[in-house]
Amino acid sequence: MSKIKQLSVFMENKKGELSDVMTLLSQNNVSIKSINLVDSADFGILKLIVDDEQKTKHILDDAGFSVKITDVFAVAIDDHVGSFHEVVSVLSQNDINIEYTYTVNNGQNGAFVFKVDAGDFQKATEALSKAGVQLLQKI
């Protein structure tokens, strides 16, 4: 299975907020594999991929954050012109809507993380595998 569990955390845009979350996670020995933050004027959603998502969710829940675990998939970045386009076109040919995507560093290499509608998840990963795109088992 190429399902990767991502934590999404609702955060208000206020001073020290991100630092508070990071302090909490490091004190609890959570190893963070990737961080992505998208924000609007007054709030943002922090997306984290960690070593133990259930434990991390409990920690954040107890600290009063609004948290959700989402299934995403990741593909390895092949460093040549048009590599992202190849992946996206497989999805679009299969009529799959991408809710959001971002890149992460994965050791020496990078990866694209994709979130699609839960109902399209299996269809998307199968289409990509068939097209020869390498799906990562973990980040």
Added chain:
Amino acid sequence: MIWNKIESSPRETIEQLQLSRLKDTVQRVYALTPFYRHKFEQTGIKPEDIASLKDIKKLPFTTKKDLRAHYPFGLFTVPMSEVVRIHSSSGTTGKPTVVGYTRSDMEVWDEVMARVFTMAGTTAEDIVHNGYGYGLFTGGLGMHNGAQKVGATIVPASSGFTERQLMLMKDFGATILAVTPSFALHMAEVAKKAGPDYLKDYKLKAGIFGAEPTSKGLKEEVSKAWGIDYHEVYGLSEIIGPGVACSCKKSDLLHVFEDHFFVEIIDPATGEEVPEGQRGELVITPLTKQALPLLRYRTGDITSITKEPCRCGRTMLRMESIVGRTDDMLIIGGVNVYPSQIEHVISNAYGVTLNYQIIADKKGYLDKLEIHIEVSDEIVCDNVAQMENIKKSIQAALLSNLYINATVRLVEPRSIERSMGKAVRIIDKRKSDE
């Protein structure tokens, strides 16, 4: 179940009783309260001028200010040897208002509260968990006495200590819950931590909720969170405490115990009576009070009344749930808004809770309204654009339903301060500039 047959008697019988009791009350205050005698003399009114219920319009109003001006016992009509109980309001703005009860006042209070408990289906078989605060506040002891009168088993838990209260409710098998609606919701939030099937541990069938204005959405939320019938009780210490009115099983409207309380709805600006069904300020004249009889007490609560018969069989008129207070009505850019109307809009939104705070301010000469709303414990979507849409749809609903331009701000769960007793939902920064 109906506690007293007067509750379902023909209206003529009730009105006859009201008239004779009103006449007694007027005689009593004229003879015993210098404050009222003086007012009667000023306007040239004599007790004999009250020949029908309509004549009540000739009587002067009483306000909270009058009670404060006679702090503490100035309006009592009996010697302290006959007063068996004192209660008082919280007095967050200045001196508290103090009320007293004779033995017969206590009997009236027990009686009307027994009617409330009976409306909620309470019998001697029931276990009543009473989470209203015991003390000077009338909530705790008022509920206590009513539950005792119907012979139920009372657990006098008082307020606070949520976890402990939940444990007692489970272990004792409480069937009736009596608390403020905001505390009931807070209790449910904590109870839900036990897992999705938390309700299996509880035996609750009905709840009696009051002491704060509550929107339909919040009532539904409480009712759903606990899987119970929602009965709303209304009252205020100046009149008696809880037990002026309560909603039955058949209707959301609250039956007023008219044989003890005469109600009118007036235009708060002019003091004139408004037509039946129209909203205005609730004015109450207690008809049987001994220690502290008041004439036409202006409650400051906004509601409407109807004399339409109710399917439950009671004939006593019904009032709608309090829409707001004459003093917490917000005027935003010339539009009148009650916080309960805003709450109703929030209750229809997706992905947010009913924990909110309304902040009114001025930007230059213009009114500015900001509403902070806590998102649900598990965010409904992790897409910023979709979350922005939730916020925008609430703003659009506020504009189209209430004609107000408000900025909604989504905030983290439990970031707005919680209250154990009454919820403080409004911060009006414009007032401090006056």
